Amino acid sequence: MAEAMIRLDGVCKRFGKLEVLKGVDIEIGRGEVVCVLGPSGSGKSTLLRCVNLLAPPEEGEIFLEGHDICKGPGSGTGEESWELDFVRQRVGMVFQQFNLFPHKTALENVTLAQEKVLGRSKQEARAKATELLERVGLGDRLDQYPETLSGGQQQRVAIARALAMDPHVMLFDEVTSALDPELVKEVLDTMRELAAEGMTMIVVTHELGFAREVADRVIFMDGGVIVEEGPAGEVLENPKEERTKQFLGLVLDR
Amino acid sequence: MSEFFHQYFDFTIMGDHFSEILEGFLRNLLLFAVAVVLALIFGLFLALLRQLPGKKFMPLRGITIAYIDVFRAIPLLIILFLISGGVPYLNFLPKDIRIPHWFGQPDPFWYAVVALTLVYGAYMAEVYRAGIEAVPGGQVEAARSLGMNHGQTMRHIVVPQAVTKIPAPMLNEMISLLKDTTLASVIAYSESLLLGREVLAETFNSSAVMLSGLMFLVVVLPMARLVDYLIKRNQGKITRGAHMEVA
Numbered sequence: 363m364a365e366a367m368i369r370l371d372g373v374c375k376r377f378g379k380l381e382v383l384k385g386v387d388i389e390i391g392r393g394e395v396v397c398v399l400g401p402s403g404s405g406k407s408t409l410l411r412c413v414n415l416l417a418p419p420e421e422g423e424i425f426l427e428g429h430d431i432c433k434g435p436g437s438g439t440g441e442e443s444w445e446l447d448f449v450r451q452r453v454g455m456v457f458q459q460f461n462l463f464p465h466k467t468a469l470e471n472v473t474l475a476q477e478k479v480l481g482r483s484k485q486e487a488r489a490k491a492t493e494l495l496e497r498v499g500l501g502d503r504l505d506q507y508p509e510t511l512s513g514g515q516q517q518r519v520a521i522a523r524a525l526a527m528d529p530h531v532m533l534f535d536e537v538t539s540a541l542d543p544e545l546v547k548e549v550l551d552t553m554r555e556l557a558a559e560g561m562t563m564i565v566v567t568h569e570l571g572f573a574r575e576v577a578d579r580v581i582f583m584d585g586g587v588i589v590e591e592g593p594a595g596e597v598l599e600n601p602k603e604e605r606t607k608q609f610l611g612l613v614l615d616r
Numbered sequence: 617m618s619e620f621f622h623q624y625f626d627f628t629i630m631g632d633h634f635s636e637i638l639e640g641f642l643r644n645l646l647l648f649a650v651a652v653v654l655a656l657i658f659g660l661f662l663a664l665l666r667q668l669p670g671k672k673f674m675p676l677r678g679i680t681i682a683y684i685d686v687f688r689a690i691p692l693l694i695i696l697f698l699i700s701g702g703v704p705y706l707n708f709l710p711k712d713i714r715i716p717h718w719f720g721q722p723d724p725f726w727y728a729v730v731a732l733t734l735v736y737g738a739y740m741a742e743v744y745r746a747g748i749e750a751v752p753g754g755q756v757e758a759a760r761s762l763g764m765n766h767g768q769t770m771r772h773i774v775v776p777q778a779v780t781k782i783p784a785p786m787l788n789e790m791i792s793l794l795k796d797t798t799l800a801s802v803i804a805y806s807e808s809l810l811l812g813r814e815v816l817a818e819t820f821n822s823s824a825v826m827l828s829g830l831m832f833l834v835v836v837l838p839m840a841r842l843v844d845y846l847i848k849r850n851q852g853k854i855t856r857g858a859h860m861e862v863a
Contacts, residue, residue: 416757450763461758465776474772475762520758527762 367392373422382408384586393560397573400583406566410533414453454524458536460516462508469504472523494522514545534565582606626823640808641831644797651732659740687738700727700803728800747778784846
């Protein structure tokens with residue numbers, strides 16, 4: 363593997379006394395799609411928040427395209443450091459609760475950061491946003507406000523919003539967990555296309571079918587550590603660790 | 617009973633002094649109009665100072681919190697006296713500031729504007745804060761993950777949503793401010809209460825003061841109804857929002 367897109371080296375994250383990540387090592391290559399599975403509270407979401415420094419780790423190093431993005435771990439929020447811009451310009455994130463801006467239309471949700479952060483002109487941002495919203499199948503909803511869109515549509519706007527920043531990596535944090543079953547597919551389809559286009563993706567999910575089909579690799583986490591990782595088929599069909607078997611058994615029994 | 621009625625509702629006295637009291641009441645409204653705009657701006661400024669992130673801004677946050685606490689704790693009337701009875705003697709200040717007569721308004725008007733702005737800015741900062749804290753954390757996370765800095769996040773995402781959550785409590789502060797403009801009577805700003813008290817001193821009859829009170833009633837009652845309406849509407853929104861979540 364050439365230079366890793368993302369490399370985590372002994373990453374630890376605490377919230378007060380609660381130790382959420384207890385030394386996590388991961389390497390993710392360019393264009394790789396990695397699904398992270400695990401029970402709630404296992405640290406999956408925190409892992410994503412570490413990677414884009416929404417929750418900078420206390421210990422360990424994270425390298426993004428070879429740059430150490432948390433120099434001086436424990437140095438606080440990293441608010442004033444250059445890494446923050448470096449990271450946020452390269453890493454897009456989509457959230458479980460969509461987090462669309464309710465006072466902005468679908469189009470404005472996608473253009474705002476383009477204009478304010480990347481300094482694109484109104485026309486440029488609009489063109490890009492229109493193109494992306496058409497791509498996720500919402501070309502006819504540009505001027506609608508989030509509250510008039512279904513959950514699945516909102517989540518697709520959120521994906522378009524993140525893609526508008528031309529990220530090199532996309533983080534997905536249980537993006538289908540808040541959706542009705544029949545709306546899940548449209549969001550997963552959008553993610554499938556993205557994966558097929560070669561986007562590097564870290565996907566925290568409970569959708570085992572999606573993981574089996576799309577992921578190059580699956581990571582199973584529990585209690586703040588990686589329990590097992592490997593090719594999707596292998597981990598999902600023939601898990602080696604007892605804890606993984608137990609978890610997958612529970613999920614499949616549903 | 618008729619004695620009571622005469623003391624408070626002598627229509628002859630009310631009629632004789634109506635235009636005078638009304639003129640005074642318009643001065644209450646003018647004082648309110650200027651002070652409320654300045655307090656709304658100053659309050660937002662304080663609220664934003666209080667939200668500045670990181671260790672670097674800790675001193676500034678501390679000063680802001682101290683300011684808000686102090687000016688909410690000291691009675692407005694005392695602030696009013698401290699300004700009107702002190703600023704004129706601060707000889708290091710230029711005369712235009714010590715004894716301001718800007719835009720043709722007398723110096724008590726400006727002392728009252730400053731006192732109301734300082735105190736109500738502190739109250740309103742707390743209302744803004746409630747609004748800012750009511751914006752879900754996910755909104756900030758989303759904005760930050762798109763690369764917006766703290767200032768951009770506040771300006772484009774948090775504040776526009778915060779102000780839609782607080783019209784009712786903010787209107788309550790405005791109602792209080794309007795009523796507190798009568799305090800300016802004690803520093804000789806000739807608003808409706810001062811004029812009413814002059815009539816009281818001449819006639820030993822309270823009708824002119826009552827008239828001033830009635831004028832406030834006429835203006836404030838619709839505002840109070842508006843507060844109720846806004847609270848109801850807001851609750852409707854919350855219910856609809858919850859429904860959206862489920863749908």
